[in-house]
Amino acid sequence: MxxxxxxxxxxxxxxxxxxxxxxxxxxxxxxxxxxxxxxxxxxxxxxxxxxxxxxxxxxxxxxxxxxxxxxxxxxxxxxxxxxxxxxxxxxxxxxxxxxxxxxxxxxxxxxxxxxxxxxxxxxxxxxxxxxxxxxxxxxxxxxxxxxxxxVAKHSEKAKAIESKALVLVKHPSFNHGRVSFDKRMALAETLFQDCDPHTLSEITRRAENLFWLEQSGVQLDGV
Structure with missing residues (x-):
């Protein structure tokens, strides 16, 4: 042993x-x-x-x-x-x-x-x-x-941003003339006057992503 x-x-x-x-x-x-x-x-x-x-x-x-x-x-x-x-x-x-x-x-x-x-x-x-x-x-x-x-609040906020981004990307001025992020954010500020600058930035960024997806051939609901 x-x-x-x-x-x-x-x-x-x-x-x-x-x-x-x-x-x-x-x-x-x-x-x-x-x-x-x-x-x-x-x-x-x-x-x-x-x-x-x-x-x-x-x-x-x-x-x-x-x-x-x-x-x-x-x-x-x-x-x-x-x-x-x-x-x-x-x-x-x-x-x-x-x-x-x-x-x-x-x-x-x-x-x-x-x-x-x-x-x-x-x-x-x-x-x-x-x-x-x-x-x-x-x-x-x-x-x-x-x-x-x-989590629920975050989910609701995300849905609201997505909804507003769809409205923004469909607006005739969104892609009018020489566009830039600042101009598109100014448009968002005009459309959604109740939103704070951070939220407006999120809406604009999401709208630009939706626009890019649409231009690349992706069919988006609501766009």
Whole structure:
């Protein structure tokens, strides 16, 4: 049977740690090329074990209280930015569902230095994660709705440009005399006074393309 070097190394390290009474932690130290402090992410249990064994002089601890009203307001602000309804029923239902947890500790972050390595542990309450998932699902549904509306709006705009381009290309002055893009755009501006310069440019460019297609022998509907 082939020798499993990986398994052998793991077993040897565990034995050595046990014999030397070293603290064995299942984690990887993350280093960067920019010379910043190496970081290791610990589980909650490992963080407590390492602190108990090495007694770092300073431990940075942040316990974040769950601000339900603030979280809901932030979600509503994001929906405002998307241009959707500010207080949908799903968001209100989520607020009622998680009301019992308001003010409780939802997340804890601990950090401390040992031998030049920054050790960090983060823990979140299960209900806190569930709240985040519920709000994100609502926001994602809103984003999809906005995206679908934008696609529909874009489609309607494209149809309007195509319709106006057909009108422009059929106008007697479109190909009269010494033509240029600017002259054709001026004609478009006269015909479609409710359009902004960018839209007029799109209409004129599309009309020129339609005219070229027609001259090349392509039969176009409406031309």
């Amino acid at each position: 082939a020798v499993n070097e990986a398994a052998n190394l793991g077993s040897a390290i565990k034995d050595a740690a046990s014999n030397s009474k070293s603290v064995l932690v299942e984690a990887t130290v993350q280093t960067r090329d920019d010379g910043s402090t190496p970081v290791v992410i610990l589980s909650s249990d490992d963080a407590v074990r390492v602190i108990s064994a090495h007694a770092p002089r300073i431990i940075y601890l942040v316990e974040q209280a769950f601000d339900l009203a603030g979280e809901i307001e932030a979600a509503r602000d994001e929906m405002d930015d998307m241009g959707v309804e500010r207080s949908p029923d799903l968001l209100k239902a989520t607020q009622r569902r998680f009301a019992p947890h308001d003010g409780k500790i939802g997340a804890t972050i601990a950090s401390f230095m040992i031998d030049g390595v920054l050790h960090t542990a983060v823990s979140t309450a299960t209900w806190h994660d569930e709240f985040g998932d519920a709000v994100e699902a609502i926001l994602e549904e809103s984003r999809e709705g906005v995206s679908a509306g934008q």
